[in-house]
Amino acid sequence: xxxxxxxxxxxxxxxxxxxxxxxxxxxxxxxxxxxxxxxxxxxxxxxxxxxxxxxxxxxxxxxxxxxxxxxxxxxxxxxxxxxxxxxxxxxxxxxxxxxxxxxxxxxxxxxxxxxxxxxxxxxxxxxxxxxxxxxxxxxxxxxxxxxxxxxxxxxxxxxxxxxxxxxxxxxxxxxxxxxxxxxxxxxxxxxxxxxxxxxxxxxxxxxxxxxxxxxxxxxxxxxxxxxxxxxxxxxxxxxxxxxxxxxxxxxxxxxxxxxxxxxxxxxxxxxxxxxxxxxxxxxxxxxxxxxxxxxxxxxxxxxxxxxxxxxxxxxxxxxxxxxxxxxxxxxxxxxxxxxxxxxxxxxxxxxxxxxxxxxxxxxxxxxxxxxxxxxxxxxxxxxxxxxxxxxxxxxxxxxxxxxxxxxxxxxxxxxxxxxxxxxxxxxxxxxxxxxxxxxxxxxxxxxxxxxxxxxxxxxxx
Numbered sequence: 001x002x003x004x005x006x007x008x009x010x011x012x013x014x015x016x017x018x019x020x021x022x023x024x025x026x027x028x029x030x031x032x033x034x035x036x037x038x039x040x041x042x043x044x045x046x047x048x049x050x051x052x053x054x055x056x057x058x059x060x061x062x063x064x065x066x067x068x069x070x071x072x073x074x075x076x077x078x079x080x081x082x083x084x085x086x087x088x089x090x091x092x093x094x095x096x097x098x099x100x101x102x103x104x105x106x107x108x109x110x111x112x113x114x115x116x117x118x119x120x121x122x123x124x125x126x127x128x129x130x131x132x133x134x135x136x137x138x139x140x141x142x143x144x145x146x147x148x149x150x151x152x153x154x155x156x157x158x159x160x161x162x163x164x165x166x167x168x169x170x171x172x173x174x175x176x177x178x179x180x181x182x183x184x185x186x187x188x189x190x191x192x193x194x195x196x197x198x199x200x201x202x203x204x205x206x207x208x209x210x211x212x213x214x215x216x217x218x219x220x221x222x223x224x225x226x227x228x229x230x231x232x233x234x235x236x237x238x239x240x241x242x243x244x245x246x247x248x249x250x251x252x253x254x255x256x257x258x259x260x261x262x263x264x265x266x267x268x269x270x271x272x273x274x275x276x277x278x279x280x281x282x283x284x285x286x287x288x289x290x291x292x293x294x295x296x297x298x299x300x301x302x303x304x305x306x307x308x309x310x311x312x313x314x315x316x317x318x319x320x321x322x323x324x325x326x327x328x329x330x331x332x333x334x335x336x337x338x339x340x341x342x343x344x345x346x347x348x349x350x351x352x353x354x355x356x357x358x359x360x361x362x363x364x365x366x367x368x369x370x371x372x373x374x375x376x377x378x379x380x381x382x383x384x385x386x387x388x389x390x391x392x393x394x395x396x397x398x399x400x401x402x403x404x405x406x407x408x409x410x411x412x413x414x415x416x417x418x419x420x421x422x423x424x425x426x427x428x429x430x431x432x433x434x435x436x437x438x439x440x441x442x443x444x445x446x447x448x449x450x451x452x453x454x455x456x457x458x459x460x461x
Contacts, residue, residue: 001026001164002052004098006072007156010054012093013079015158018086019056019063022079023157025295026052027337030114031149036125038141039133044118051337054079058086060323064340098162101299103292106285109168109196113148116197121146124200128174128209135213138178138220142213145173148197155297163297169194169288169442171431174209178216185222185405187215188374188390192288192431192442215372215391218403225392225404227459231367232409232452233360233395238373238430240445243278244348245378246385246413251280251305251313252331253320253343254437255380262383262414266311272417274309275353282330282346288431289348289444295341296332303329305348317343335439342437347444353423360422360451362398368407368457369393369400376408383413386458406460416452424449 002010007024014022032046052075053066065082067074113121125144132142148170155163171192178185189212193199234242250261258264263271282291282300291300296318304312316324317332320343333344361369369392376387389407393400429446 001028001152001154002070004162006075008096009072010075010079011096011156011158013076014054014056014083016080016093017083019058019083021057021158023055023155023296024052025055025337026154028152029149029336031147032113032118032121033145033147034118034121034125035143035145036122036129037143039126039129041122049336053337053340054082055340056082056086057319057322062319062340066337096158097160098156099160101161101163101293101297103163103165106283106292107167107194107290111197112150113168113170113197114150124172124205127205128172131206131209132174132176132213135210136178136217138180138217139176139213140179141177143175147171147173153295155293155295157297161297163293165292167194167291168196170197170199171288172200172208174212176213176216178213178220180220183220185216185219186390187212187219190431194286194288194290219391219405222403222405225368225407225457225459227457229454229456231364232455232457233357233364233367233369234373234450234452235357235369235371236424236426236448237428238432238445239370239450240348240350240430240447241373241376241432242385242387242409242413243350243417243447244345244434244443244445245376246383247272247417248280248345248348249378249380249436250383250413251315252345253314253316253324253326256314257320257323260381263311267313269311270309271311271414272306272309273420275420275423276306276417277308277351278306278349279304279351280315280331280345280348284347287347287429287444288442289346291330291346294330294332295334296328298328298330298332300330300346303331315343315345317341333438333441335441339438344436344438344441345434345443347429347446349427349429350423350447350450352425352427352448355422355424357424357426357449360424360449361395361400364395364451365397367395368404369395370407370409378413384411385413386410404459408458410456410458416455419453419455420450421453422451
């Protein structure tokens, strides 16, 4: 990491020819990936990435550059060249007095993954591969992947902020393939946390492996899904990806500050069903998407987005806060020093209600139960989405009847959330990666089971 004297000189150079705010972001990241196919290690890769990003604000615009060269003269020259591009006149050097942000550690790694041998990490993969393969004779292949990273960051700016943090994350990916006759089905699960290697002593590896295998085996019996408009019950956990993609992105200041998206200018208005309350909370201990401070050095917050259907807030970073005349909410994030930060989600949840999943099923005459969601796509400007259902079942006369394959959920995020008429009490989070203009970042999605009174189901029948 850089010394305060060096950082001060770089910030002074960044403002020497223009701009009214400057920031330095320093990152040192160490990560390890190990993948296993059919019980054999396929790839094992470790790496370290170090770099420095420099950003300048001039009014409501910004300039950004980055380098992996930490030589002071090089950094000062780079910052001065960036300042010249601002073209807003010369500023006299000013003294910057740094005040160190007090960070109370909440997301503590008990076992540093860097001191755990690659053989012990391999054993985790071998264990889940064994249990998934042994679950059923129809399982023909298991792919497993282990990931951990340790990210040390320093953020300093011309306002005197100095923040340092250490982030340790780990995640396990399990994919099981079941084969019968000429068809193949897939089961997938990928738990993760902001923890060290102790995570693997806390989770049930056998149960996770068997869950992935069970999805694949069950879907071998699936019939083609009928299409059309119908009630859809979306189960908890990763089902929250629909809210994340179709609604959450529309509440990021990245879009709202430009007047784009379905939620721009809608504060205080009802925007979804009164059954729904939602938050983005980066403070939850050890969660995959949590932060002590965001990538601008602002402490993370529990941000209420929606309360009983009414839009209460946005996710705001420093630059878009200027544009919107709003304070930052601890939501500025970036994949690495190669990206300028902008407003992004952390752990985004629909809060639990009082309904029961069983009642959602029994009160539905004909519909779809989307137990496990897969991937999909969304137009973040309009909120229109298309998501695959990895594991689904038909509901007939209030009962689950047969599994279905080829089901997709098609709709508009805001309208879909208006059509939610039941919210369950069985909340569960789910881990994922979110891609946007500042790169790919770890996020949590989550929700209890929801029933949407009508939603277009694209089927394969």
